Amino acid sequence: MVEKGELKKYRLKWPDEIDTPIEIPAKLRFSKYRGLKSFSNTEWDEKENLPTEYSQIVQISNWKLLVQSSKISFNNGIASNQQICLTLQNVPKNTVNIWKKKPCIISSLYKYERKITVMHYILKRQSDYNFPIKTKTTLLFQNGFRRSLNNPIWSVMFNGKKMKCLKYFYPNSIVIASLYNYIEIPPSSTLVFLLNETNEEKKFNTDEVKNLLATGIILGGDTYKLLIKRKILTGNPVQTHKRRAIVRYMFFRPDDVLWFSSIELVTKNGLRGHIEEPIGTYGYMKCYFNNFIKGHDIICLNLYKRQFPKMNYWFWPEKTKI
DSSP states (O other): OOOHHHHHHHHHHSTTBOOOOSSSOHHHHTTTOBOOSOTTTSOOOTTTTOOGGGGSSOOOSOHHHHHHHHHHHOOOOSOTTOOOOOOOOSOOHHHHHHHHHSOOOOOOOOTTTTSEEEEEEEEEEOTTOOSOEETTOOEEEEETTEEEEEOOEEEEEOSSSEEEEESEEOTTOEEEEEEEEEOOOSSOEEEEEEEEEOSTTOOEEEEEEEEEEEEEEEEEEOTTOEEEEEEEEEEEEEEEETTEEEEESSOSSHHHHHHTTTSOEEETTSOEEEEEEEETTTTEEEEEESSOOOTTOOEEEEEEEEEOOOOOTTTOTTSOOO
């Protein structure tokens, strides 16, 4: 029997591997996943099954053109060493009292910087913490003078449009954080902070920052980048003969074996194969590989699903959690 500590270390080392549930069919549990013959070369429709939040944000397809047009049309504003007089109206008394204790920052914005889109940031971990940060963890993002709570999705760049999602942000690593945020025209630095929980309901106070977690820069805004999440189902060979093997523990129903039979199999030793047919009623299956299979090898089946940033109630306060 595997101890909890060993199981935790195994899941941190192999975060994509998942156990097939016994109580529900695998074809229902993984109905939103699909198999890809090649992660980099297989086409994926970037406008397929978009969430409803995409109808409320700016959908950017050419980030470089947006940055260039914003800087060209931007007025230079106030010259250095120029004295100006600002008149503020209808300011609450509480705000005035805060300004007496803290400095007031006045800044201008580029065009579209009041709009919300899917922003991507390149982040590098600081050396203060030695534990991994799970994806969609609530963190505090400081972008210029703007500060907001976000639940970023970690990923790494794979090719031009596809990015492979990561479950954890490990120490001494560099990842890409994708989230809903205001459009920011580079250059602009990004700071990410851990937060202290103020009560048992895990409501966060942006003024109570625990410590600096990561620093980074803007990669760009692109709503059509594909954030691909991978899950790996594993099985063990029970009986092997040359290139054939009987595999168990990947599925527990013969219907699931037939459902996933069109997806290519891979092994830890680099072999490739496919499912031939189910055996019995307990999810055993006969598989064929491109070379001799060994009894200690592990058979894997890769499933992929597109992920979207978590809806941020910081930007949509009128929507309540269900």
